[in-house]
Amino acid sequence: KAGVTQTPRYLIKTRGQQVTLSCSPISGHRSVSWYQQTPGQGLQFLFEYFSETQRNKGNFPGRFSGRQFSNSRSEMNVSTLELGDSALYLCASSSNPGTGQGAFFGQGTRLTVV
Amino acid sequence: DAKTTQPPSMDCAEGRAANLPCNHSTISGNEYVYWYRQIHSQGPQYIIHGLKNNETNEMASLIITEDRKSSTLILPHATLRDTAVYYCIVRTSYDKVIFGPGTSLSVIP
Numbered sequence: 001k002a003g004v005t006q007t008p009r010y011l012i013k014t015r016g017q018q019v020t021l022s023c024s025p026i027s028g029h030r031s032v033s034w035y036q037q038t039p040g041q042g043l044q045f046l047f048e049y050f051s052e053t054q055r056n057k058g059n060f061p062g063r064f065s066g067r068q069f070s071n072s073r074s075e076m077n078v079s080t081l082e083l084g085d086s087a088l089y090l091c092a093s094s095s096n097p098g099t100g101q102g103a104f105f106g107q108g109t110r111l112t113v114v
Numbered sequence: 115d116a117k118t119t120q121p122p123s124m125d126c127a128e129g130r131a132a133n134l135p136c137n138h139s140t141i142s143g144n145e146y147v148y149w150y151r152q153i154h155s156q157g158p159q160y161i162i163h164g165l166k167n168n169e170t171n172e173m174a175s176l177i178i179t180e181d182r183k184s185s186t187l188i189l190p191h192a193t194l195r196d197t198a199v200y201y202c203i204v205r206t207s208y209d210k211v212i213f214g215p216g217t218s219l220s221v222i223p
Contacts, residue, residue: 004157033211043158043201043213056210090157092211100146100165100207105157 004106018079025093032074037088123218132189136202151198
């Protein structure tokens with residue numbers, strides 16, 4: 001079974017631009033979560049989608065948004081990029097909520113804002 | 115905020131068992147204990163989870179105390195490749211996953 005796939009793996013953007021990151025979950029998984037990881041703040045939860053609906057949201061400004069498609073693939077978008085948005089963005093997928101199964105992570109997208 | 119407390123770092127000799135503790139004194143009845151690890155620059159890897167009973171899989175064993183207020187992840191024969199940050203997470207199956215700072219395990223040759 002293929003794992004969680006995130007694209008692109010690396011990205012360099014300029015302040016003020018916007019960026020879209022993509023995540024393809026494990027086949028059959030309907031829940032997708034996004035995380036931001038920085039050296040100073042560690043792993044921080046961004047949001048979670050299940051069946052195209054946002055179920056949980058972390059404490060991030062409205063510049064961070066996401067969506068999930070009917071095939072469970074998910075995208076996250078960051079608008080008006082700031083230097084502090086430089087981070088490793090991780091996506092995780094899991095099966096239906098309530099099963100208790102753990103989440104499986106992709107390798108992440110390394111975003112650098114210059 | 116994370117609902118768990120873990121030591122910031124631990125060492126373990128290669129070939130020996132690594133026992134990583136986690137305190138979760140406020141755990142509620144429907145919350146699971148999950149363990150993940152993250153090897154440098156890679157995405158976190160799911161290891162194991164449990165609700166009340168001890169669990170074992172090909173990677174590790176999870177021992178949960180009877181009162182469920184603490185647990186221990188056991189890597190039976192630690193190798194250098196087990197050097198990583200280990201995260202203990204408590205959540206219901208519907209909650210968002212909140213990571214704390216974890217325990218940085220160093221396996222020493």
